[in-house]
Amino acid sequence: MVDLIPDLNNISLENWDHPVFREHELHADILRLDKIHPEISGNKWFKLKYYLRKAKEENKHTLISFGGAYSNHILALAAAAAMNGFASMGLIRGEESRPLSHTMASAKEFGMKLQFLSRPEYNDRKNSEAKNNPDLFTPDTLLIPEGGAGDEGIRGAEDILSVIPFTGYSHICCAVGTGATLAGLINRSERNQKIIGVSVLKGTRDLNPLDPSWINNKSKLDHVSIIHQDHFGGYAKYNQLLLDFMNDIFTKSGIPTDFVYTGKLFYSIVRMAGDNFFPVRGKILILHTGGIQGNRSLPPGLLQF
Numbered sequence: 618m619v620d621l622i623p624d625l626n627n628i629s630l631e632n633w634d635h636p637v638f639r640e641h642e643l644h645a646d647i648l649r650l651d652k653i654h655p656e657i658s659g660n661k662w663f664k665l666k667y668y669l670r671k672a673k674e675e676n677k678h679t680l681i682s683f684g685g686a687y688s689n690h691i692l693a694l695a696a697a698a699a700m701n702g703f704a705s706m707g708l709i710r711g712e713e714s715r716p717l718s719h720t721m722a723s724a725k726e727f728g729m730k731l732q733f734l735s736r737p738e739y740n741d742r743k744n745s746e747a748k749n750n751p752d753l754f755t756p757d758t759l760l761i762p763e764g765g766a767g768d769e770g771i772r773g774a775e776d777i778l779s780v781i782p783f784t785g786y787s788h789i790c791c792a793v794g795t796g797a798t799l800a801g802l803i804n805r806s807e808r809n810q811k812i813i814g815v816s817v818l819k820g821t822r823d824l825n826p827l828d829p830s831w832i833n834n835k836s837k838l839d840h841v842s843i844i845h846q847d848h849f850g851g852y853a854k855y856n857q858l859l860l861d862f863m864n865d866i867f868t869k870s871g872i873p874t875d876f877v878y879t880g881k882l883f884y885s886i887v888r889m890a891g892d893n894f895f896p897v898r899g900k901i902l903i904l905h906t907g908g909i910q911g912n913r914s915l916p917p918g919l920l921q922f
């Protein structure tokens with residue numbers, strides 16, 4: 618086994634003492650994956666680790682992946698590559714903005730080469746096999762799918778549940794972007810557990826954006842729900858209600874959340890608990906998947922942390 622940086626010593630499991638859980642006789646714990654590292658936070662580390670390991674084992678030099686201008690995945694890749702001795706390149710959806718987003722500027726500081734692509738060109742590149750990208754795919758490079766959503770990424774996400782004893786929880790919840798993290802949770806979960814994803818995208822329905830081919834045992838899909846009503850207008854959209862909620866959670870519990878993913882997840886769980894979604898005496902495990910650095914792209918002063 619190759620040792621990778623950072624290690625996982627900072628992760629903690631914390632009880633979330635919110636009045637709605639007391640009222641409805643629920644117990645909620647938060648798995649603080651956000652504490653792994655300020656830039657390689659949360660689920661991104663898990664989705665990347667088998668790609669990094671593979672790159673080390675195959676003596677690759679450069680790691681390449683895809684993402685938008687606010688992609689936590691791209692920044693996590695830039696940082697993890699730098700810390701583990703790889704060069705990195707980010708293929709970024711859309712024209713280059715000036716100034717760069719904080720996320721892109723930080724990725725660049727970690728030495729990542731950024732290439733901005735028009736949307737059609739980006740989609741072309743993203744969806745074509747490595748062999749169709751001969752200028753990028755040399756024997757020296759490893760291509761990682763957008764969001765780390767490939768076999769290695771899902772296998773990495775399965776390992777999230779190896780960090781703590783998880784079989785005692787009735788519900789396991791996380792925010793959903795590509796759905797790769799959710800897929801990992803589903804694959805590792807026990808049959809009697811419900812897996813709840815909160816979509817942060819507008820226009821998803823049923824089990825979208827989860828790709829059923831990621832799930833080892835299709836019968837487990839019966840235990841999965843994706844919530845589509847708490848996206849606050851879509852990806853990276855927010856309003857005062859969400860900001861007030863995030864400030865309230867931080868003030869009362871000391872837990873920072875991000876406005877793209879975990880703020881919406883936490884909001885959704887509190888709303889659902891109030892709506893009796895969870896059966897009495899339910900034990901809920903909530904993944905804090907990180908992403909806090911993304912709050913730097915908000916205008917200053919909106920958040921109290």
Ligand SMILES: *Cc1c(COP(=O)(O)O)cnc(C)c1O
Pocket residue numbers: 659660661689690764792793794795796797798799875878879906907908909
């Ligand atoms: C990327 C991300 C997610 C979504 O993960 P997927 O595996 O793409 O569904 C959730 N939370 C945070 C903080 C993220 O950065």
